[in-house]
Amino acid sequence: AQTVTQSQPEMSVQEAETVTLSCTYDTSESDYYLFWYKQPPSRQMILVIRQEAYKQQNATENRFSVNFQKAAKSFSLKISDSQLGDAAMYFCAYRSGVNDYKLSFGAGTTVTVRA
Amino acid sequence: NAGVMQNPRHLVRRRGQEARLRCSPMKGHSHVYWYRQLPEEGLKFMVYLQKENIIDESGMPKERFSAEFPKEGPSILRIQQVVRGDSAAYFCASSPTEQGIYGYTFGSGTRLTVV
Secondary structure, rough: OOOEEEOOEEEEEEOOOEEEEOEEOOOOOEEEEEEEEEEOOOOOOEEEEEEOOOOOOOEEEEEEEEEEOOOEEEEEEOOOOOOOOHEEEEEEEEEEEEOOOOEEEOOOOEEEEEE | OOOOEOOOOEEOOOOOEEEEEEEOOOOOOOOOEEEOOOOOOOOOEEEEEEEEEEEEOOOOOOOOEEEEOOOOOEEEEEOOOHHHHHOOOEEOOOOOOOOOOOOEOOOOOEEEEEE
16 A cells, blocks of 8 residues: 655644645555545545646645645645634545555644634 | 435444444445544555445455445444454445545544443
């Protein structure tokens, strides 16, 4: 299984400010998918954003955007204009693009939003 | 269109008892995946099932764990003779195809506590 590393166990951000979560992964493949999932206290796993490795353009979903650096194997998530409802655990996940279905998750980053 | 439904949400079992976790996939989804989340960790793949077939159980412990997805009814993850180390959150995800390249839909999980 691929290794996904989230080096920040916790991050804190002021409401309306921006926070960036880091994620690196280890793979020898060229075709794969990357995801960020949000897990609020309700425990529901919510897909925030996805990125296909063959696309150079960084994915964006409203206030959420990624910085995908394929050569560096880096996939960071930026949350802009942070809101109280953004407080959650965020997981980075990797999925091979070649006939695979398993997701490999990082250990997660807990985001706290200060009012 | 209901999402992935898991029940029970919380389950407490004494050591040695059996735990049965249920998962009803989204309507139209015939592929089910079970993941386990230990405290302070990301989700780990356990098993992948299609209707009446186990496709990949490489992430599931060989002893005491079993899974099924019958033609009718929910998918069941069964843990026999539970031990304290089985305490975790168990998540089910579903997808309409095995590729799931758009990201799986997860349920809210079952938190199993073994006392």
